[in-house]
Amino acid sequence: MSTNIIGLDTAKTQQLAEALNDLLANYQIFYMNVRGYHWNIKGENFFELHAKFEELYNDLLLKVDEVAERVLTLGHRPVHAYSAYIERSEVAESKNVSDGRAAVGQIVDSFAKLIGKQRALLSLAGDADDEGTVALMSDYISQQEKTVWMYRSYLGQ
Numbered sequence: 001m002s003t004n005i006i007g008l009d010t011a012k013t014q015q016l017a018e019a020l021n022d023l024l025a026n027y028q029i030f031y032m033n034v035r036g037y038h039w040n041i042k043g044e045n046f047f048e049l050h051a052k053f054e055e056l057y058n059d060l061l062l063k064v065d066e067v068a069e070r071v072l073t074l075g076h077r078p079v080h081a082y083s084a085y086i087e088r089s090e091v092a093e094s095k096n097v098s099d100g101r102a103a104v105g106q107i108v109d110s111f112a113k114l115i116g117k118q119r120a121l122l123s124l125a126g127d128a129d130d131e132g133t134v135a136l137m138s139d140y141i142s143q144q145e146k147t148v149w150m151y152r153s154y155l156g157q
Contacts, residue, residue: 021071022088033093074130
């Protein structure tokens with residue numbers, strides 16, 4: 001078995017890097033969607049949602065950086081072109097959304113996709129004995145499950 005500089009199986013880190021790059025693409029599209037919601041929101045609850053969306057996109061931006069740096073830590077290159085993000089992302093681009101309920105609904109749907117991908121990464125990382133990725137995914141999942149609950153409560157679900 002060949003290992004990388006941090007002692008992990010190189011074949012397994014290749015799989016992890018691919019999955020992390022897939023996650024990165026989804027985070028980048030989600031981030032830009034939330035920026036758009038923040039900029040374009042109108043109507044009822046404008047002030048509350050405008051602030052919430054800013055809080056969310058700031059958090060997403062941190063996660064984008066953490067995921068990309070994890071790919072680098074594993075000895076691989078993070079995807080860094082928007083064309084690649086659009087091609088790889090299951091989170092669809094959202095354009096011209098100004099309705100708060102529609103934006104929150106799309107946020108909940110996007111988190112569902114991210115959480116699913118992070119659960120798969122958690123398992124893959126566990127099989128690779130990659131505690132760094134396990135810890136990162138575990139933290140993201142626990143934070144985002146609560147966030148989804150809160151956004152769903154806003155929607156009355």
